[in-house]
Amino acid sequence: MKQLTSVVLVTLFAFAASAGNEVIRRGAAISKDTKTVPIADVLAKPEAWTMAPVVVEGVVSTVCQNKGCWMEITTESGTPGMRVTFLDYGFFVPKDSKGYMAILEGRVEIKKLPKDHVDHLEDEGASIERQPDGSAIETSFIAAGVELHKQ
Numbered sequence: 001m002k003q004l005t006s007v008v009l010v011t012l013f014a015f016a017a018s019a020g021n022e023v024i025r026r027g028a029a030i031s032k033d034t035k036t037v038p039i040a041d042v043l044a045k046p047e048a049w050t051m052a053p054v055v056v057e058g059v060v061s062t063v064c065q066n067k068g069c070w071m072e073i074t075t076e077s078g079t080p081g082m083r084v085t086f087l088d089y090g091f092f093v094p095k096d097s098k099g100y101m102a103i104l105e106g107r108v109e110i111k112k113l114p115k116d117h118v119d120h121l122e123d124e125g126a127s128i129e130r131q132p133d134g135s136a137i138e139t140s141f142i143a144a145g146v147e148l149h150k151q
Helices: 002-019 039-044 115-123
Strands: 023-027 054-063 070-074 082-086 101-113 136-149
Touching: 039 054, 039 082, 039 136, 070 101, 082 101, 101 115
Parallel strands: 082 136
Antiparallel strands: 023 136, 054 070, 054 101, 070 082, 101 136
16 A cells, blocks of 8 residues: 555656646647747737738736636736737637746737727726727737747
8 A cells, every 4th residue: 555655646746747847738739830029029010910920929917817718928028018819719728827938829910999898808907008089909919829838
């Protein structure tokens, strides 16, 4: 019995140690052939990145606490980032992903959000810069694939 207990404990320890390196994948696999672009470059000139898929990397700063249906990513230094949604509402991320390193493949989108949608997003924890009428012009990322790495 003592030997079985030792084996179980060693197995659990090994599993726990490997769990720290766990990668959470959602959606499509991240392509090795797609251009990687720094978030700062995307935010500085978003219209330059709307035509073709790109890969961006960042730290998850906020996650929708209702479903995990969006997240915000930023650079490791905590500079402003962008909100990420998931292609065709096809997958969600864990609601406890804040602080994870994210690698995302998808498209940059620039759109005007009406006031009621901005209100809804703020109720879920998003930080959005509003226009005087309560609407917002948002640069966001529509991810086809996501990899989350615990830091």
